[in-house]
Amino acid sequence: MKKVILLATIAAFSAQVVVAQKYDDIKGALAIGQVDKAKETFDKNSANEKFYNKPEGYILKAAVYASLSVDSSKAAQAEQNRAEADAALAKYKELEPDMKLLEDPMYKNAPYNLYAAYFNAGINDINSKAYEPAYDKFKKTVEYAELLIDKKIMNKQMDTAAIYYAGLLAENTKHEEDALKYYTRLADAKIKEYNGSTYESVYQGLLRYYATKNDNANFEKYKALGKELYPQSEFFTYSMLDFAVGSSSNFNERVASLEKLIAANPDDYKANITLAEIIYDTLDSRKADAVPPGNAAELETKMLAALNKASSLKPEEMQPLLLLGDHYQLKAEAVRNELVTAETEVTKKGAKATAADKQKVADAKKAYNEAYDVAKDNYEKAANMFAKMSNLDAQQKRTYRLIAGNIAEYYSYKIEDAKGADRDKFAALEKKWDDIFVKLR
Structure with a gap:
């Protein structure tokens, strides 16, 4: 029995010597640049299952295929060669985590060649505008760079x-x-x-x-x-506000970005007023072919909330008041068109006008008055701010004059249905604002 064991041990040792010799043959061919010879020898010997009994078999495979992957004469097979080398090196690392064989100058070339192969292939993809494949290659490039740095193969x-x-x-x-x-x-x-x-x-x-x-x-x-x-x-x-506004030209995306910014910073005046301005430009567009968005009511709610918040944060700022005044003025004008249509229908029908027809007039007039009242209130607040300012520039004078004119028109309208003391009050207010309007001409 002892004799058999001894013979088996000798046989195993002999096999290891043979395999080690084959490793050296392949390494020798790589050392003198005979990559094709190294590949031929590798193919012949790696078919023997004992070739991979040691981790060195895998790093040797990686070295062969990595050399092939940077061979310009084999560009057509470069991708396959990179993949083979990458998988073999990963297997070697799995079997020998400390990767001690990378201390061998010949084996150092395996990760270095793979690094170069992935880098160059990534650049080629960039030049071809194939950015996703290029990204995959540069992820690998970074991984190999870090391995090379860690093993002191790359000095940086x-x-x-x-x-x-x-x-x-x-x-x-x-x-x-x-x-x-x-x-x-x-x-x-x-x-x-x-x-x-x-x-x-x-x-x-x-x-x-x-x-x-x-x-x-x-x-x-x-x-x-x-x-x-x-x-x-x-x-x-x-600023972050600049990014929220300028990151996209799409209205919905800009609104969403600003809403996120406000959610994170509710007391950001600029974010609130900017959100309101962007919605205002869409909701109350002055373009001839402008069509109200389908979610106009939802947008109005957002805009008014932003304006009221902005006004509460900085009561001294006039912009929220001007936007509120303009919005409700436009809203009143839109309702007035409905009011005129309803009144015309009642007049046309005369005695045949129904209670429903008359109610339609009453509802439209009520909505008109409500919107017009809010517009006037905000215009008056802004006008009172202007009245306290000295040395108004040309733009400020123009805005003040327009506001005064709008307020004067409001009181002129209120006179129509007023009587007695109310009529006298509205007449005096109309004259006050009309005088300011004329003075600022």
Whole structure:
């Protein structure tokens, strides 16, 4: 029995020697640049299942295919060769996590060639505008760069170029969280440029990301970094409000962005007044072909809430009052058209006018008066502010005059149905505002 065991041990040892010799044959061919010879020898010997009994079999496979992947004469097979090498190296790492064999100069070439192969292939994809595949390749490039740095094969602290491309491609292909990961590494290290190329887009990307997340702390952090590194750039003067308004030309998207900003900062005057202005421009558009949006009532509710909030935050500001006055003035004019139509119908029918016809007139007049009253109240508040100001500029005088004219017209209308003391009061108020109107001409 002992004799059999001894013979078996000798046989196993001999097999290991044979396999080790085959490893050396392949490595020798790679060492002198005979990649085809190395591949031929590898194919012949890797068919033996014992070839992969040791982790070295996998790193050797990675070395062969990685060399093939950077061979320009085999460009057609480059993708397949990269995939084979990548999978083999991953298997080697699984079997030998410390990757000790990377201390061998020949095996160091495996991850280095893969790094170069993925980098160059990624650049080719960028040039072909194939951005999603390019992003996948640069993710791999960064992984191999970090392996090379960790194993002291690449003498640098960070491969800024690979990380930059990975971040830029991640942002362009809508992988926002990945873009954040890459950009943050560069920005936190305050990397400004590489080989003469500016990295300003890194800091811009971080501002865009944190603006969409309403993360004011990080927004201000990277805005300050960007301003420090690129003091001439206007981009780093923008506020979160600028991003909410300018991030899209789509009305619904702009409204949604502003609503998110307000939800995070309810007492932001500028955000509230800007939301109101954007809705006003759509809801009360003066364009000849403007069509009211289908959700006009919903938008009006949002606009009025924003205007009232803005006015409560800064009572001294006139803009909320002017917008409220204009909105209700336009609303009154729209209802007046309905009122005139209803009155005309009653007049046309004469004695045949029904109670429903007359009620329609009454309802329209009530709605008209309510809207007109609110318009007048806000115009008067704004006019009283103007009255307290000295040295009005041309624009301020024009606005004050228009307001005074609108208020005078309001009291002229109120005189129509007034009697006695009320009529005298309205007449005096009409004259007051008409005098101001004339004075400001």
